[in-house]
Amino acid sequence: MTRTPHPVPDPRSLADQRDEVQRPQEQGPQRSTFFMEAPVAAFALDAEGRVQDVNRRGLALVGLARETLLGRPFSELVAPTSRPIFEALLGRVFDAPVGQSAEIVLPRPDGTFLDVLLEAVSREGEGLWDGCSLVVTDITAYKAAQRVLQSGNADLxxxxxxxxxxxxxxxxxxxxxxxxxxxxxxxxxxxxxxxxxxxxxxxxxxxxxxxxxxxxxxxxxxxxxxxxxxxxxxxxxxxLQTRIRPVDLSVVLREVLKDIRDLLRDRDVQLTHDALPVVQGDSQALSVIFTEYLSNALKFTRTREEARIHILVRETETEYHVGVQDNGVGFDPRQEAKLFRLFGRQHSSNTYEGSGLGLAVIRRVCERFGGRAWGEGQPDQGATFWFAWPKRPVVLE
Structure with a gap:
């Protein structure tokens, strides 16, 4: 029994076949057959952009007969709005050693329009065509999906x-x-x-x-x-209406101490500080932080015969850490997160006045500039309340 051999499929990829259609080579029967049966729409144009040859896929794509196409400028097949793009493509393909591409619109005889990708390669001097070969890929479905996606993104x-x-x-x-x-x-x-x-x-x-x-x-x-x-x-x-500029923290501290002088009256308070840096920030925002932290320290050192408050400064590559340390009543470190919440407080309002909003204000101000605030302490052993200030703050709304 004799079996009829099946045709061996072409192992080359579509991209390889497209390259072969565009690659200059000797003209002959094999070349002519491959060009005509290529699985991509291909056109041969002369130096003036007129159609010299077209394969079966090309004829199907534009919906016209071969006799109608041969000798016709390819630009006449292109939608008027796309003709400048096509002319620019032709100009580039003869000036560049590599292939050129562009997306245009092709109208069809039935009144529909195709979005296509043109890929052109110069064939000057190769003896096959004095012009260029053109591979045309229908990307209408892709462009429609892209428009739907863009429309959806615009809606969102x-x-x-x-x-x-x-x-x-x-x-x-x-x-x-x-x-x-x-x-x-x-x-x-x-x-x-x-x-x-x-x-x-x-x-x-x-x-x-x-x-x-x-x-x-x-x-x-x-x-x-x-x-x-x-x-x-x-x-x-x-x-707070903020503006980023250099702020000397020693000047901020001096002004804050004037504002809270009533809290210092008739009290033995030893207030010291490390060398305070000049930072990038907003003086009003930093004044709010210093005022709240110092007022807090003075409140919770009220029971001490001598209140000792020291302002610490630490520096990292990206931040300044400023802490207000006191020898007051301290707090339970397990409750530290609660202190910075709205109306969060650890001590009774009957003993220490306040609303529990001061530290929440500090947290809010710090976070607005990309910083943060936290506290360290132990019951009856004092506390240190810190804020981290970025060296390059960015105001967050």
Missing amino acids: SGQLQERTARARALNEELEHVVTTFIQQLQRPTRQAMSVLGLLRKALGDQPEEVNRPLLQIERALQQIVALFESVNRYMQARQ
Whole structure:
């Protein structure tokens, strides 16, 4: 029984076959057959860009007869908007030793349009064609998918921008509500404190059972006022208008000490510091950090006969680490993370005043410049509160 041999498939890749179609070689029957049956659309153009030859795939691609194409400028097959691109391709292919490519649009007789990739190789001087060979690849499906993807990305980008703007508007609205709420409550609270003071003065000396509730009311009102002030500072830190420039921390410290001089009055405080650097940052933001840290140190050294506060400075390749060290009551290191949260506090408000917002303000300011804040301490052994400041800060909104 005789078996009919199956044709051996061409082991060459599509890219190899494309190169062979474009590669200059001697013209002959084998060459003509391969050109005509090549699995890619191929055209031969003369030096003027007219079609000298076209294979079967090329005819199918453009949808025209061979007689219609031969001798016709290939540019007439190209969409008007793509003709400058094609002309530029022809100019490059004769000037460059390597192949050139470009993407254009080809209209078809049925009214449809194809997105195609042109790959051109010069054939001057090789004796085959005095011009160039052109391989045309239909990339319509790819371009359509690309347009869909770009459209989807544009939609997603638009949605993201819309949601970002919405979030910013809601945030601004919330900040306005909080600020207005505080301002509206501060006046009646202060009036209540004033009335309470006048009442105590009018009553004069009273028994303990009368004075005690009045003192409790006064202390509660003072706590409310302190809370208002803390929230105000926090909101100001959120809304801080910043500008990066050189800031001398020794100048910042000197100005802060003037602002907190009332906290130093009638107290034995030894305040020392390492050499303070000049950093890149915002003086107002750094003043907020120093004010909160020093106020915190003075508060928790109140029970010491002599308060010792020292400002430490450490330097790394990328940051300055500045710490405010005190000999106060310290804190449980297991609760360190809690201290930097909003309204986080470890000590009772009956013993130490405050709202628990000061350290949260510092954390917020540091993070806005790409820094961070943390604390170290032990109960009754003092504490050191640090902030890391980048040498090249970037303001984060």
